[in-house]
Amino acid sequence: MLEFGRALQRKFRLEAGVDFINHGSFGAAPIEVLDAAERWRERMEANPDHFLRDVLPDALRNAAGDLARFIRADASDLVFVENATAAINAVLRSLDFKAGDEILINSQSYGAVRQAVRYVCERSGAKAVEPRLAVPVAGPEQLVEAFANAINHRTRLVIVDHVSSPTGLVWPVAKIVASARRRGILVLVDGAHAPGQVELDVPAVGADWYTGNCHKWLFAPRGCAFLWARSERKSLIHPLAISHDYGRGFTAEFDWPGTRDxxxxxxxxxxxxxxxxxxxxxxxxxxxxxxxxAAAKIARAWAQPMAGPPAMHAAMMAIRLPDALQQPGATREAARRLQSALMDRHRIAVAIAAIDGALWARISAQVYNSLADYDRLIDAGRRAPS
Ligand SMILES: Cc1ncc(COP(=O)(O)O)c(C=O)c1O
Known part of the structure; x- marks a missing residue:
C-alpha cells in the first residue's frame, strides 16, 4: 500500500528541494503515465502511416470510453481537445452571436476565458457581462444569486466555473445551470480544475457543454482535456481547426484535428x-x-482570511497574503512578480492571484504533498522576500 505524502514524490519527476504546492496551474504527471505515453509514441514512430490511419481511430475512441466511464458520460458525447482553453474557444467560436446578445461570465472567470469572450464580442457586437463576486465568498447562495441577478432576456450564453481559478472555490454549478436553462439560455461549464478534484457526473451537471482538463487533477500528460456536449447540442459545435471530417459529426470532427502527437x-x-x-x-x-x-494553518499564522468557507473547497484554497507581501495596486503583473520571487528566493511553487486590489496565495494539495510542504510559505509570508 502506497502512503500519501512526501514518499509519493518518487512516483513523479518533481525537482527535489522545491515545495510544489501548485498542482492546480499545470498539473504533474506520474512517471508511469509518462511512460505509457512514451509507449504510444514508440508505436506511432515505428510505423506512422499505419498507426495514424489504422490504429489511432479505435484507440482514441477506446480512450474516450475509459474517460467517459470515469465521468459517467456516454463516449459518443465526448471528444478530446488540447486543453480547456481550446474547448471554450471551440464553443464560443462555433456559436453565432449578434449585437445586443450578452455572454455572462463573472469577476472570478479565468483570464484566458475572459479574453476569448472579448474576442467574440468584438467581432459580433455582443457584450460580455461580468458581475463582481466579492471575496471572501460567504456561501454558495451568494454565487447562485449573482448569476440569477445578472441573467436577462438578452443573455445568450452563460459560462460558469466548476472550480474557480483564483480562489479554488467549488461552485454550486448544477443550481446555476438549472436556473439558466429554465430560462432557455445555453450554458458552458468551465470545469478546467474539476475532473479528479471533485467527484464528477458530467451529464448530471445538466449543462449544454462541459469542458474539463485531464492534465491537471486526472494525472494525464499535459495537452489532454475533454469537451462533452449534450446530445442535441453536438451538431452546433466544431473544432477550432476544421479538417477532413467537417460535417461528419461531433466525434469524427474532433478526433482528427490534423496531424499531431x-x-x-x-x-x-x-x-x-x-x-x-x-x-x-x-x-x-x-x-x-x-x-x-494547510489553509487553516496558513490563515492562522498570517491572521488573514480564506477566500471562502472550507465546505466550498476541494484540493485548492486561497488565503489573503499578509501585508509584508502585498504590493501597491496588487495587479496581475505584481502577482506574477511575487510568484517568481517566491520560486527564485524560497523554492516555493505556489499560485499568486490579484483579487479586488489584494494579492492572494492559492495553495494546492496533491497526493505527493504533506503538511510540512506549506511551512516555507508561512515563513515567507511573515517577512517580505529579501
Ligand atoms: C477556470 C479555468 N479555466 C480554464 C483554464 C485553462 O486551462 P488550460 O490552460 O489547460 O487550457 C484554467 C487554467 O488553470 C482555469 O483555471
Missing part, C-alpha cells in the same frame, strides 16, 4: 489507473483534508 489523449487511461490504484475517493479525501488543514 496523440499520446497525451491515448494515455488518459494510464492516468485514471494511477488514480484508481490509489483509490479515487481516498485521493480526493486526502487532498481536500490536506488543503483544508
Amino acid at each position: 496523440f499520446s497525451p489523449w491515448l494515455a488518459v487511461g494510464a492516468g485514471l489507473r494511477f488514480m484508481e490504484q490509489l483509490g479515487a475517493d481516498a485521493v480526493r479525501d486526502y487532498c481536500r483534508e490536506l488543503a483544508a488543514s
Whole structure:
C-alpha cells in the first residue's frame, strides 16, 4: 500500500528541494503515465502511416470510453481537445452571436476565458457581462444569486466555473445551470480544475457543454482535456481547426484535428489507473483534508482570511497574503512578480492571484504533498522576500 505524502514524490519527476504546492496551474504527471505515453509514441514512430490511419481511430475512441466511464458520460458525447482553453474557444467560436446578445461570465472567470469572450464580442457586437463576486465568498447562495441577478432576456450564453481559478472555490454549478436553462439560455461549464478534484457526473451537471482538463487533477500528460456536449447540442459545435471530417459529426470532427502527437489523449487511461490504484475517493479525501488543514494553518499564522468557507473547497484554497507581501495596486503583473520571487528566493511553487486590489496565495494539495510542504510559505509570508 502506497502512503500519501512526501514518499509519493518518487512516483513523479518533481525537482527535489522545491515545495510544489501548485498542482492546480499545470498539473504533474506520474512517471508511469509518462511512460505509457512514451509507449504510444514508440508505436506511432515505428510505423506512422499505419498507426495514424489504422490504429489511432479505435484507440482514441477506446480512450474516450475509459474517460467517459470515469465521468459517467456516454463516449459518443465526448471528444478530446488540447486543453480547456481550446474547448471554450471551440464553443464560443462555433456559436453565432449578434449585437445586443450578452455572454455572462463573472469577476472570478479565468483570464484566458475572459479574453476569448472579448474576442467574440468584438467581432459580433455582443457584450460580455461580468458581475463582481466579492471575496471572501460567504456561501454558495451568494454565487447562485449573482448569476440569477445578472441573467436577462438578452443573455445568450452563460459560462460558469466548476472550480474557480483564483480562489479554488467549488461552485454550486448544477443550481446555476438549472436556473439558466429554465430560462432557455445555453450554458458552458468551465470545469478546467474539476475532473479528479471533485467527484464528477458530467451529464448530471445538466449543462449544454462541459469542458474539463485531464492534465491537471486526472494525472494525464499535459495537452489532454475533454469537451462533452449534450446530445442535441453536438451538431452546433466544431473544432477550432476544421479538417477532413467537417460535417461528419461531433466525434469524427474532433478526433482528427490534423496531424499531431496523440499520446497525451491515448494515455488518459494510464492516468485514471494511477488514480484508481490509489483509490479515487481516498485521493480526493486526502487532498481536500490536506488543503483544508494547510489553509487553516496558513490563515492562522498570517491572521488573514480564506477566500471562502472550507465546505466550498476541494484540493485548492486561497488565503489573503499578509501585508509584508502585498504590493501597491496588487495587479496581475505584481502577482506574477511575487510568484517568481517566491520560486527564485524560497523554492516555493505556489499560485499568486490579484483579487479586488489584494494579492492572494492559492495553495494546492496533491497526493505527493504533506503538511510540512506549506511551512516555507508561512515563513515567507511573515517577512517580505529579501
Ligand atoms: C477556470 C479555468 N479555466 C480554464 C483554464 C485553462 O486551462 P488550460 O490552460 O489547460 O487550457 C484554467 C487554467 O488553470 C482555469 O483555471
